[in-house]
Amino acid sequence: MQRLLSKSLASLLFLSLISPVEAKQTAQPQSIPEFRPGYLIGYLEQQDLPDSLALLPPPPAVGTPAFALDQSLAEKSQALRGSKRWELAIIDANLKFPAAAETFSCALNAPISEQQTPALYRVLRRTLADAGLATSSAKKRYQRTRPFVYNQQPSCTPEDEAKLAADGSYPSGHSAIGWAWALLLSELAPEYGNALWARGRAYSESRMVCNVHWYSDIHEGREIGATTVARLHADPTFQADFALARQELLAIRAKGLSASGDCAAQAQALALGAD
Numbered sequence: 001m002q003r004l005l006s007k008s009l010a011s012l013l014f015l016s017l018i019s020p021v022e023a024k025q026t027a028q029p030q031s032i033p034e035f036r037p038g039y040l041i042g043y044l045e046q047q048d049l050p051d052s053l054a055l056l057p058p059p060p061a062v063g064t065p066a067f068a069l070d071q072s073l074a075e076k077s078q079a080l081r082g083s084k085r086w087e088l089a090i091i092d093a094n095l096k097f098p099a100a101a102e103t104f105s106c107a108l109n110a111p112i113s114e115q116q117t118p119a120l121y122r123v124l125r126r127t128l129a130d131a132g133l134a135t136s137s138a139k140k141r142y143q144r145t146r147p148f149v150y151n152q153q154p155s156c157t158p159e160d161e162a163k164l165a166a167d168g169s170y171p172s173g174h175s176a177i178g179w180a181w182a183l184l185l186s187e188l189a190p191e192y193g194n195a196l197w198a199r200g201r202a203y204s205e206s207r208m209v210c211n212v213h214w215y216s217d218i219h220e221g222r223e224i225g226a227t228t229v230a231r232l233h234a235d236p237t238f239q240a241d242f243a244l245a246r247q248e249l250l251a252i253r254a255k256g257l258s259a260s261g262d263c264a265a266q267a268q269a270l271a272l273g274a275d
Helices: 002-010 065-080 084-092 118-133 136-142 147-151 158-165 173-188 190-209 215-232 236-255 263-270
Strands: 034-036
Touching (some): 065 084, 065 190, 065 215, 084 190, 084 263, 118 173, 147 158, 173 190, 173 215, 173 236, 190 215
16 A cells, blocks of 8 residues: 555656546456556656656756757757658557557567567556656656747647646656667567667657657656666566566567558658658
């Protein structure tokens, strides 16, 4: 009970960014608690999460060369509005499962689902909370203004703009999550490492394409994602799930199963870049 209470209190800011899941969720085989319907608690206790406020420098101040770079890249990425890359950014904005499980299927060249890879599916769901919550202390301290608020241009998720405007932009929680996933999956499938890292980078860049994060937000978000992965490897429960996920992926390979989703369309969108 104490674990759940501490998780709930620490999660308030992060939870505000996640829309409720309306569809009925399939029961989890291990009865893992949820911090919100459809979203499992992470592996790490709050005190064991990386402290983004202690680890990261302050966000670039207006008028500095670093902020000028943020502005320049934001302006360039807006040229992609309405393109296939913009559409992929909309897809990447969705953290709900099972849709989010499809994110890295093409790069991994394997299906990821609760039915076919339950342990891997669980690892992705739980590490979402760990990597996302690890960004909270810096977000709350700096309360950086989002690009769409600053430049008065639309984001790719207008339905989320009200809650995003009230939440700090720095660092990017989506970027931390996506990069953590890319690193973890590359450990399970090193032969697909380059494809997974490229997809993880593009996933974070989708937040810039979407006009909801600055370049420096996504860059430092990836830093927090990486430190979260390092800490996860010291957690026994994570270690056990990760070992199961490795065996599942070997079984998928043995069966000759390949990626789900439209990988050709995703590749075309990614080829457009982010600026």
